[in-house]
Amino acid sequence: MEQAAEPAGEEIAMEEMERRIQAEGNVRAGNILKVDSFLNHQIDWQLLDHVGQELYRLYRDAGVTRIVTIEASGIAIACMAARYFNVPVVFAKKAKSRNLDGDLYVSKVKSFTYGREYDVTLSKKFLSAADTVLLVDDFLADGMAMNGLLDICAQAGAKVAGCGICIEKGFQPGGARLRSQGVRVESLAIIESMDETTGAVTFRAQ
């Protein structure tokens, strides 16, 4: 058996995430921040490895047994973190395919990005009341996808250690609502404001 990865030391991922957003992020109309050069189209494995290390530093004592995310971008983050936690990843799916069993947890999610509702599904085989879950995703904005994952964890009776987010849009309500519900949310970068005309991005001090 392979040993789980050992974190290299300091928490460098937060500073690094902000730096990459400033250097490569693109602010677009409709509160869209494009970070497709390193996070959700092209993927910088080293950055995500640092994210995985940082999430492990934050949640290492939380008894995490599974890292749960939603396809597609979250899978990369979840896998890089899983090396440090040495636990399986389970990714929820966005539509029912005929390859999936009927025995599913299902939650309905409204996507602002895609302007439609979809079902999030996760096989009952892979999540139970014995689990403590770290939920990860690339973005947290309105928090609709995260709500779906929390709903699925509740259906499973699984404990939620918290959320690990690469980029939180602090000016949208998802993060505040989750924290007010008592959910631990750790975001590597929290955007306080962004301006599509100047391209300026301001981060919340953490």
Place this chain on the structure above:
Amino acid sequence: MEQAAEPAGEEIAMEEMERRIQAEGNVRAGNILKVDSFLNHQIDWQLLDHVGQELYRLYRDAGVTRIVTIEASGIAIACMAARYFNVPVVFAKKAKSRNLDGDLYVSKVKSFTYGREYDVTLSKKFLSAADTVLLVDDFLADGMAMNGLLDICAQAGAKVAGCGICIEKGFQPGGARLRSQGVRVESLAIIESMDETTGAVTFRAQ
């Protein structure tokens, strides 16, 4: 900067993949092999780390500059392999979202699993004639998704080092057709036949 991962040594991933398929795979009607406990719903990061190591052993001298896959399951494999190659991952997307630029390579793919056609898209920013690409995916069956990725590489003028596949369904035409076209295809497990009534899976000797 983090060092790229170093492969531990022997090629253990082929034997391991066959063993996991035998132990956990489920043969279903319609040539479906369910391996959702370790490959494409729940993900065993250690298995995929071994897959990444083996792909690096096979393609380490091919001058790979990018690992390209298609969402969603391929992302996990691509990320674990990227650590060894120390190159970025680019994952093609299955539908045009309004978060994507207009400047895209597009190829049409017919999915047998989902029974419909979809567009595969990849931003022109992330693939060019300067690239040598390793294409990875979880399954190779009829090869339609891989055709789409090859078409996108051709549009970009990128060189293709070859394909790295976790499970090839040898009784479906994709692998044979790609090899007859001169594409290098390396599959960790090639299924010669499978029987939905007995659940038996037979592998091709490699």
